[in-house]
Amino acid sequence: MIDWDVHNSWSAAQELLPYLDPYHRDALVRGELPGGRHSFPHAHRPWLHPEGFMRTDAVPEDGGPPGSDYDLLREQLLDRYDLEYAILTGEEGIEISTLANPSFASALARAANDWMLAEWLARDPRLKGSLVVAPQDPVGAATEIRRLGGHPEFVQVLVSSGAQRPYGDPFYQPIFEAAAEVGLPVAAHLGGQGGVNANPTGCGPPTFFWEAHALLSETGMGHVASLIAHGTFERFPDLRFVLIECGVAWLPALLWRLDADYKALRKETPWLRRLPSEYAAEHIRLTTQPLEQPKEELHLWAALEAIDGERTLLFASDYPHWDFDDPERVRLPPAWRERVFGENARELYGLPVAAATGG
Amino acid sequence: MIDWDVHNSWSAAQELLPYLDPYHRDALVRGELPGGRHSFPHAHRPWLHPEGFMRTDAVPEDGGPPGSDYDLLREQLLDRYDLEYAILTGEEGIEISTLANPSFASALARAANDWMLAEWLARDPRLKGSLVVAPQDPVGAATEIRRLGGHPEFVQVLVSSGAQRPYGDPFYQPIFEAAAEVGLPVAAHLGGQGGVNANPTGCGPPTFFWEAHALLSETGMGHVASLIAHGTFERFPDLRFVLIECGVAWLPALLWRLDADYKALRKETPWLRRLPSEYAAEHIRLTTQPLEQPKEELHLWAALEAIDGERTLLFASDYPHWDFDDPERVRLPPAWRERVFGENARELYGLPVAAATGG
Numbered sequence: 001m002i003d004w005d006v007h008n009s010w011s012a013a014q015e016l017l018p019y020l021d022p023y024h025r026d027a028l029v030r031g032e033l034p035g036g037r038h039s040f041p042h043a044h045r046p047w048l049h050p051e052g053f054m055r056t057d058a059v060p061e062d063g064g065p066p067g068s069d070y071d072l073l074r075e076q077l078l079d080r081y082d083l084e085y086a087i088l089t090g091e092e093g094i095e096i097s098t099l100a101n102p103s104f105a106s107a108l109a110r111a112a113n114d115w116m117l118a119e120w121l122a123r124d125p126r127l128k129g130s131l132v133v134a135p136q137d138p139v140g141a142a143t144e145i146r147r148l149g150g151h152p153e154f155v156q157v158l159v160s161s162g163a164q165r166p167y168g169d170p171f172y173q174p175i176f177e178a179a180a181e182v183g184l185p186v187a188a189h190l191g192g193q194g195g196v197n198a199n200p201t202g203c204g205p206p207t208f209f210w211e212a213h214a215l216l217s218e219t220g221m222g223h224v225a226s227l228i229a230h231g232t233f234e235r236f237p238d239l240r241f242v243l244i245e246c247g248v249a250w251l252p253a254l255l256w257r258l259d260a261d262y263k264a265l266r267k268e269t270p271w272l273r274r275l276p277s278e279y280a281a282e283h284i285r286l287t288t289q290p291l292e293q294p295k296e297e298l299h300l301w302a303a304l305e306a307i308d309g310e311r312t313l314l315f316a317s318d319y320p321h322w323d324f325d326d327p328e329r330v331r332l333p334p335a336w337r338e339r340v341f342g343e344n345a346r347e348l349y350g351l352p353v354a355a356a357t358g359g
Numbered sequence: 360m361i362d363w364d365v366h367n368s369w370s371a372a373q374e375l376l377p378y379l380d381p382y383h384r385d386a387l388v389r390g391e392l393p394g395g396r397h398s399f400p401h402a403h404r405p406w407l408h409p410e411g412f413m414r415t416d417a418v419p420e421d422g423g424p425p426g427s428d429y430d431l432l433r434e435q436l437l438d439r440y441d442l443e444y445a446i447l448t449g450e451e452g453i454e455i456s457t458l459a460n461p462s463f464a465s466a467l468a469r470a471a472n473d474w475m476l477a478e479w480l481a482r483d484p485r486l487k488g489s490l491v492v493a494p495q496d497p498v499g500a501a502t503e504i505r506r507l508g509g510h511p512e513f514v515q516v517l518v519s520s521g522a523q524r525p526y527g528d529p530f531y532q533p534i535f536e537a538a539a540e541v542g543l544p545v546a547a548h549l550g551g552q553g554g555v556n557a558n559p560t561g562c563g564p565p566t567f568f569w570e571a572h573a574l575l576s577e578t579g580m581g582h583v584a585s586l587i588a589h590g591t592f593e594r595f596p597d598l599r600f601v602l603i604e605c606g607v608a609w610l611p612a613l614l615w616r617l618d619a620d621y622k623a624l625r626k627e628t629p630w631l632r633r634l635p636s637e638y639a640a641e642h643i644r645l646t647t648q649p650l651e652q653p654k655e656e657l658h659l660w661a662a663l664e665a666i667d668g669e670r671t672l673l674f675a676s677d678y679p680h681w682d683f684d685d686p687e688r689v690r691l692p693p694a695w696r697e698r699v700f701g702e703n704a705r706e707l708y709g710l711p712v713a714a715a716t717g718g
Binding site: 049050051161162163164165166167168169197198199200201202203204205206207208209210211213214215216217218219220221222223225226228229230247249250252253254256257258259260261262264265266267268269277290292293294295296298299300302303305306322323 | 408409410520521522523524525526527528556557558559560561562563564565566567568569570572573574575576577578579580581582584585587588589606608609611612613615616617618619620621623624625626627628636649651652653654655657658659661662664665681682
């Protein structure tokens, strides 16, 4: 079983100090930090979780943040569910997208990636890494992708779903060019709300955390439409785009609309050669968590069938967050299990079967 | 058959001059008009339809805008489909929500409503009107609702789905108070993109018209979540909210998420007493056009069954716009026809059966 969204964390942002150049190290030592000393610099979203974000049983014995203790992560996730691979997505790394200063954001990304490589990926062959980049600094992001993207322990480029503009926008072109060059998928993980990024809905800022959380799928919808419309998958025919934690059941409705609108007005984007739904089927992958919970299971399954869920979904648990999906309780059509819980991810990254058990 | 979205138009905005007070009349006579002389003041959206917005066969003989000639509208719509009622939504009226000046926006709303009453609603008993208000001026909007909302020819309050903030926000409270007082539903019609309003997606501005058009459902999603979360339907238990032209197939996925997030974090909104999906079933109505076009009809029908489409959908044609839905070609479960094509709308507004044929 492969888990596509596992959050490992630093105990404190000061763990990044050895990986920062002196100029940016100074910002972490002497500069303003929004959460006080030891916090990581980003513009925190204005929707505050009323219970905190974490599984309370995932706090390590030393009182550090959930996800910061490898042994506990191994016990509660890797061994408990006998995972073949856990794809680490970090904890706060993607939140750099909310910062106004692009070069500071890229410096933090470099430090987070070097820390990930040194402190986590060497530890256990089951752990694979995500290469965080700052989308507001496309050239810096491309440089980082070329610097570390060839390393076999990194399996994807990672940005937040919150963004200033949709990812098909020409502004981001260097990121996709570099990802295609090193042969990595680009993934957008839910997050990056607030700061310089757009409001996460199409009608301004929601109010409550649970309201906003249910609407965050909207951040992903815009990226899917944008990447397709701009012809990203015509320019980079091997590129895959993975949406993490944005939900899945909204995709059929969006693709039906995109197909109909494209058919009527295809003159606007003559570089496209296929229907939006055809690009999506080949190039877009979605992780399952948090899987929608309908009253009637068959209503969800019909939606997932409409997007060929057996081939487009990747299982993710979101460990150690509050809304963790236990793989034993995720309800999908039983015949899809092998692909969604492993084969799709293995194909996407060319991962070898059965990594040795680490620890 | 009742058609919930029929666009009647002025031939030129100068038709509104008799209905404007001298101060605002001056703005239409001497002020800057974004489309040149005879145009209506609003901040046009930055996504331009590559073919224009109208059915080319709906241009009247005098060359005026489609929807501006009653006889043609009667021939092409009312008589052609033997409509019992056509709910007029105007053409540009709702775009006042994009203007920076709230009192100018409200003045234009008043003029548009008086024009609607004098020039259209007296003409044919099959025509019913929408009372346009400026959402960026909640107190002015409430005054307008109390001024004309009791008139039996107006069946709903109308705003654009594009907005500065989601409509559950306390900022808009006076509008819902007044609508509840006069007993009218509040409807949000697709539109109002650009100007002072929010970008229509959760990740900044899309690029192309067809891309943006497919994403405009996102403007409606945020309003549904916001109205429910803020307890609007607890405060106004008889209030109904109608989303016009925002699509329908996305609603189940959103409600599944809202229900799950509310169940987990209901402490944040203790004034709620029911699940989001239960408020939606009772209080939210959606018009059908543009009905999503899936590859497999049953995939759409499963989605509509999940929101009890037989009771929550209202047929709309969007005459005379480019993406008009011919009622003879709208594919819905046959058993739902009576309710979706008439009964639901009749109940919502207490409309009498079989208006006399007008003309």
